[in-house]
Amino acid sequence: MVPYKNQTLFKYGVIKKSHFINDLLDWDHLYVSGRLQKPIKTISFDHTSEDDLKNLETIMKINRQSAIHACLLQLPEEFTEEELYLTLVGLSYQGDFRMIIGEDKNKIKNIVKAQLPLFNQLYQGYLDNLIETNILQIKDKKMIRDCNPRSVLHSLNLLPKRVQQKLYLEFNKTGKLFDIDDVLIALSRSYEYPTYLQKSLRQIVQRSSIRQSAKGLLTAGLIKSSKYSLLKMIKMKNSLR
Numbered sequence: 573m574v575p576y577k578n579q580t581l582f583k584y585g586v587i588k589k590s591h592f593i594n595d596l597l598d599w600d601h602l603y604v605s606g607r608l609q610k611p612i613k614t615i616s617f618d619h620t621s622e623d624d625l626k627n628l629e630t631i632m633k634i635n636r637q638s639a640i641h642a643c644l645l646q647l648p649e650e651f652t653e654e655e656l657y658l659t660l661v662g663l664s665y666q667g668d669f670r671m672i673i674g675e676d677k678n679k680i681k682n683i684v685k686a687q688l689p690l691f692n693q694l695y696q697g698y699l700d701n702l703i704e705t706n707i708l709q710i711k712d713k714k715m716i717r718d719c720n721p722r723s724v725l726h727s728l729n730l731l732p733k734r735v736q737q738k739l740y741l742e743f744n745k746t747g748k749l750f751d752i753d754d755v756l757i758a759l760s761r762s763y764e765y766p767t768y769l770q771k772s773l774r775q776i777v778q779r780s781s782i783r784q785s786a787k788g789l790l791t792a793g794l795i796k797s798s799k800y801s802l803l804k805m806i807k808m809k810n811s812l813r
Contacts (some may be wrong), residue, residue, distance in 0.1 A: 596635040599732035601780040602773070606664020608632055609639040610683065611690035639663060640698045641727040642735070642773070644707070646766045650714050657684045657691045667774030668781040725760035731769075738772035 574582045587595075587604060595604045616625060643659040661680045684691065702708035707723050709716040717723070728736075740755045749755050759765045 593631060596631045597732065599638070599734045599776060602664050602734075602776045603780050605635050605638075605732075606777075608635055609660060609663065611687050611694055636695065637698060638730060638732050640695065640702070641730045642769065644702075644717050645724065645727050645731075645769050647717065649719050650716050652714060653692070654684065654688070656715060657688065657695075660691075660695075663773060664777060666770060667776070667778035721760040724765060725756060728756045728760055728765070734776060735769070735772050738775055739768055742768050742771055 574584060576582055591600075592604055594600050595602070596608065599605050614628075639660055642663055643656055646659055647655065658680055661683050665680060699708065703710065707718050707726065709718075728739075731739075736752050736756065739759065740749075740752045743749075743755050743759055749758060759768060
């Protein structure tokens with residue numbers, strides 16, 4: 573709730589560089605990484621080196637690549653472009669308790685609808701690469717993904733480290749499989765990999781959303797946080813009408 577030119581309100585956050593990098597690469601919290609999977613505006617300053625900007629772009633590309641593969645693993649064999657981006661935006665909202673109390677129920681749809689051309693622009697290169705490697709086909713305005721265990725395993729291998737660890741713990745509760753590679757191979761041959769992936773993502777986001785809400789209360793203060801939450805509740809109520 574930071575005013576800007578008396579026209580709009582901003583919210584801002586500050587993050588340690590190492591935490592920023594870890595979240596984009598490993599999805600430790602799927603918080604900053606989730607925000608940067610959507611179209612953004614990057615503002616750099618004079619003291620930002622060219623190498624830092626290149627490294628940032630590389631890390632952000634890895635994050636977006638991870639997001640695309642996480643989506644493919646959750647989608648049916650055939651899906652539309654809109655369904656792809658709805659799934660992508662929803663990655664960082666799975667398990668977020670604020671989606672139950674306090675958020676606009678149409679938030680994900682509204683984000684995609686308002687920025688569909690920007691999503692296309694941002695992810696076209698990744699989709700082209702999937703088409704070239706025969707993981708994805710386009711037919712009659714439908715996207716068709718290869719559900720062969722080999723392609724599924726390829727996508728599982730490109731998931732961030734934290735997600736793979738969650739999959740290992742969830743799928744290997746009997747302890748029969750020795751390492752993450754064994755779990756991913758077994759998962760790729762199972763029809764249940766979307767369910768295990770969704771559960772793993774929910775666990776990461778749920779923990780993160782609770783922590784971020786607590787931090788917001790501490791840093792913004794009780795009055796601002798209460799006012800912000802009230803506005804969210806009003807917006808949610810209006811979306812249900």
